[in-house]
Amino acid sequence: MFYPMSEHPKVVSVFLNQGRKLHTTHSWNFLLLEKNGVVHSDSLWKKARFGEDTIIGNLDTGVWPESESFSDKGFGPIPSKWKGICQNDTIAGVPCNRKLIGARYFNKGYAAAYGSPLGSLMNTARDYKGHGSHTLSTAGGNFVLGASVFGLGNGTAKGGSPRARVAAYKVCWSPINGSECFDADIIEAFDVAIHDGVDVLSVSLGGDPSDYFNDGLSIGAFHAVKNGIVVVCSAGNSGPTAGSVSNVSPWMITVGASTMDREFQAYVELRNGLRLKGTSTSKPLPEDRFYPLISSAQAKAANASTKHAMLCQGGTLDPEKVKGKILACLRGENSRVDKGQQAALAGAVGMILCNDESSGNEIIADPHVLPASHINYTDGLAVFAYINSTNDPLGFITAPTAELYTKPAPFMASFSSKGPNTVTTEILKPDITAPGVNIIAAYSQGTSPTDEDFDKRRVPFNTESGTSMSCPHVSGVVGLLKTLHPDWSPAAIRSAIMTSARTKDNTVSPMLNGSLEKATPFSYGAGHVRPNRAMDPGLVYDLTVSDYLNFLCAIGYNETMIQLFSDGPYKCPKTCNLLNFNYPSITVPKLSGSVTVTRTVKNVGSPGTYASRVREPRGISVSVEPRILKFDKIGEEKRFTLTLEAKRADAAKDYVFGELLWSDGVHYVRSPIVIAAAIEGFKEY
Template sequence: MVGGQVGSFGVVVVGEEWRSEKMQNMVVGKRLEQGMAKSIEVGLILHQGSGMLSSKLSTYLSLLLILFCVPLTPALAVKKSYIVYLGAHSHGPGVTSADLHSVVDSHHEFLGSFLGSKEKAKDAIFYSYKRHINGFAAVLEDDQVEEIQRHPIVISIFLNKARKLHTTHSWEFMMLEKNGVVHPSSLWKKARFGEDIIIANLDTGVWPESESFSDEGFGPIPSKWKGICQNDNTTAGFSCNKKLIGARYFNKGYIASGGNVSASMSTVRDNDGHGSHTLSTAAGNIVHGARVLGVANGTAKGGSPHARVAAYKVCWPPVDGAGCMDADILKAFDTAIHDGVDVISVSLGGSPSDYLEDGLAIGSFHAVKNGIVVVASAGNDGPDSGTVTNVAPWIITVAASTLDRNIQNSVQLQNGLLLKGTSLSKPTTPQENFYPLISAAQAKAANASTDDAIRCKKGTLDPKKVKGKILACLRGETALIDKGHQAALAGAVGMILCNNKTTGSEIFAIPHVLPAIHVNYTDGVQVFDYIASSKDPRAYITTPETVLHKKPAPFMASFSSTGPNSVTPQILKPDVTAPGVDIIAAYSEAANPTEEDYDKRKTSFNMISGTSMSCPHVAGVVGLLKSLHPDWSPAAIRSAIMTTARTRDNTGNPMRDETEKDKATQFNYGAGHMRPNRAMNPGLVYDLTVNDYLDFLCSLGYNQKNITKFSGTGSTYQCHKKHGLNILDFNNPAITIPNISPSVPVTITRTLKNVGSPGVYAAHVRLPRRMFSVSVEPSVLMFDHIGQEKSFKLTIEVKNAKAVKDGYVPGELLWTDRLHYVRSPIAVASLSDIKKP
């Protein structure tokens, strides 16, 4: 499920055709033009039959007829679906059904005052957010929206926007086990594998029959659970158990935006595979013998394999490329908070926007306010800078990187060169039989360009030239899986997929429909050179096999979205990276492994890549930390994961980007690659309260009234804007200064909380001394009990303005007592370079 086109979120898109806005407008314009032509034709016919009329009168009447014959409809205002956000509810946890009814009625009363009656309001509203989030989703006209926005109780009103969806060895790679053995000191053992933690997943649903969600060996459902198993569609045969304890679906926002949901689709059952994959990565059972199409045999398990899970289906068949609507996502958040979940994993997203006009940011804030940790994917729009999304500081935002396992096969060239690559497709041809090898450029059809043919685009290959040969295709512009399909349609017996220079060493194990191998850029050049230099080039492709302990690893995935944060550049995003390339996990047996109509294969497990896959890795570890440290706040857990992450690969060198040549930076991996065992004992954390988040919003210019409604804390919170609150003092584990002036030192304040043993911590700052002068005051902090907090100030001054160039300069702040290492990434840019990451 990987390819050359990359959706904003989730898995890297493998086969979906994207229609441009221009194309859509052309289609609409053509229809309008055809309608006008028919009207003119009617006018001409009537004109020809009016012989007794004078020429001028005939012409005049004909024009009138044309106007009246044009199929005009009354000038009705366009209606769209919107979310009206009113903040938090004043009712506490002991809410009654009468309270909930009163909330719904108040929404009807409020909207009815604009629409003319409560009945009209009832027809317009399709969701009332009534438990923790206060607001409603409704179908409205633009002028109504403007009027509602002006009302003093409304915080924001925004479109019901669409969002897109964004493993057997990965846990060993992160040291939770070794050779299948879990050490007593492992976080898995310490946290009892996440026993009785409840992890929610907002996605495409779940395949309940998967072994990953069997309840064998599970005890009673935790008493804190208040959710349901929504199985009102009896034809879908959906049921929950003591592992999969809850399931709900939300599609009213999707339907209100033009989505079509048949009766058979109205179920939590996962017909896509994405939701089952992400949920089982976070908390799937330990399943031995998991494999994908007979390849990559191993033991599948989630991060919190003994946790309970709940599926909230918010994503449906894409409309214009996206099928997850804000109104449905917000309803799922409101419901999950009520149901009693501990962790919410969200492998989807859209373009970043104002925090109070972003359904995911709003929903996650209310979850965090109730002690629930929210983990979200960073997006699949890399490697371009500034593409990271889900950037609210109360969310753990996860980038994607590789692991040290490879599903490896080889291509043997007849000149003796053996090149290694990857694939999930087994050879169906006899092994060690050489086949003719041809470049796709040499196999181009008569009407195709060489550039299109070498990329194996649809309709560019001549079957007469391809049949019976192995075809070499260049990566780029079309989905990877489609290149194999086009090769097979042209009669190829195999395919070598060669990376271009941009994609470098990043290769994917894909279940192609013919024997295939994906090789890196350097090896791809050798393939094309061999073809060009040989009179009779030949090759054969070997069977894939699993290879462990590959080096270097990890390195960043090219698709992983990068910083800086486009909404608030002072907040580093992403926060952390985790395995997101070639991840094996449960899948839907209603879907095929490539999501292509021509693929009739089925599989219980699938290998997928994307930040959708890295996100649940972190969610699973969060479940373990919640089990081990139930008193830790969401911010403390986020800090523990970030400050214990690593920035070096398994060769001891700095992590690289997808080319394996350039160093990755904080804008690629955040604080670094997650280390679960270190996160359970970080020593110190940068903690945050709800009021700290409100101070953050206050520093951005949000007014007191809206912040108070947002928090639901009434008059207890006061915005400290008048005291000169500095956003740089927000107690984030990372430090980003996007606009340092050469003439003015910048001083920031941070507060550390002790969550470990007593200790004396010393500060160490790493920033280029030729560029900056740096000081920490105090430079030593002494902690003698758990919960103790101490503050410090970090001052950075530009020493050499000419040396501070080329965008952000990376560094780090380290506090250590020689037992714990509390590391914070630093990124500093001068005023003239803030747009260059």
């Protein structure tokens, strides 16, 4: 007799094989690992030997092995701990070397969802999308002189851990319905990567936030962390919607996306004298003169709706109206580069891509197929107003240039997914933010820079934007910390990165969001990563595997469910207080009256005496006990309590934010405090 698989006594859980979406090199200068190409002796790069012999694995679309970023010139023997292989058994196989030491593919989950595999492209770790090569080279790509995108941003490309060894685990496939990455393949890749001996796993993919028990990525990541592997994940690109952050497991490092101080500027000049800053990596206009302007609404084809024409969707533009003109399109549902393709097909000589209100000031340098400039929402309104104000509107788009040291930077990208964490509100996510806009890194020669079939160009390096790009920045930093501190746990490394982060931009003002309003920890977590500070954080908030299992007990998992994570029976303690989970951030989602939370810090620096300082959230009183912590040796741990009380008279009507700082005068260990008071009239997301 046959029984359903779910009834087998050894099966702990059966859940849907869900598809996950891809979250789509001046940044290291911006992060102060170098200064104008010079690496100083106190840089984490120098101290950690550029991540020498750390092994970084990447779950993504594979790798383009011929990229110079994966050259093994100057590399010694492969570390003896490595047990992986290169699957090079097909005509499209991936040859490995002493830099790219592993490449595997996983497609059974994808095949189960869509039927039989589609030819040889389904049996190779080779990257035909570009995404995997870009993310892997950002995390651990080698030094490449003279890298640029269409001549822009020329310089030396390199990853965060340029001397690390790297391995590609292809779990994302694209022949049908865009790129998807299925849980069955993700879990198998985690298992293999653990066996292979990676130190860091960079995972720039995810889906909607879901319960850990039904999330293959969370389950795989738990087993990796249990084996001492740091797992870094992208937060998602569903911002600025509140509660959209994904990959929220407390054993992961979840990364949001922000800008840096380099822009690929292409100005829009109007005949009325306005000069509006935009961004692009596209080719310049054929002639240095003003061209006629037309809005996409004015260019509407007879059978098209105005709404769809405004978005420059396929078949909505009238070529007779558009030919020879610069077309102004509204950013929206269809892809940014497809709007340019539709403009070109209709005969436009150029395109001005104008943000909608939700996109705010986030402008992205895309490799459009025609001369183009992407401008912000306010400037877009000015362009449309000018076009509608005259019978003969004229304009021009300047050739793109790379401008450095722009201000303010960083600010949060509008697309970056935001908290609060909808799965476990007591855990702040994302944890950290890092550069994720207009990032130059290696690319695949198997696709175009726009990843569109109509684009026949090929480039060795490309600009990409997304939390997919910010995630491997942190993975590269983690690689450095693993080299420098091989005995640190994954939780200690996350703590070092979080508590040393900054929340101010290069104007020494609070970090802003895409609309240039003050951002909050729901956008940036603990703040913007500072690698040099993370190597010597002073104190860390550490966690063990037992702590994570107790966390699962605290959120209501029974012992059978916990076996999916523990690989064996686990007895929950009699009491588990979720608020006392030793996370580097402190979140109380429903504060009623007062509550006392407990944290433990471990000294990983020199002996010292740390004093506490608190910036209280509005309407909340905070007291720390003890206020002074004295450490006599490395590894010593001290416990403290934080008592929070809502003041009914002036408590806020929304989430409020503060911070706890421990300092010995040299180290500054900062934790965000996030509070929602459970009082009458209090508003929550």
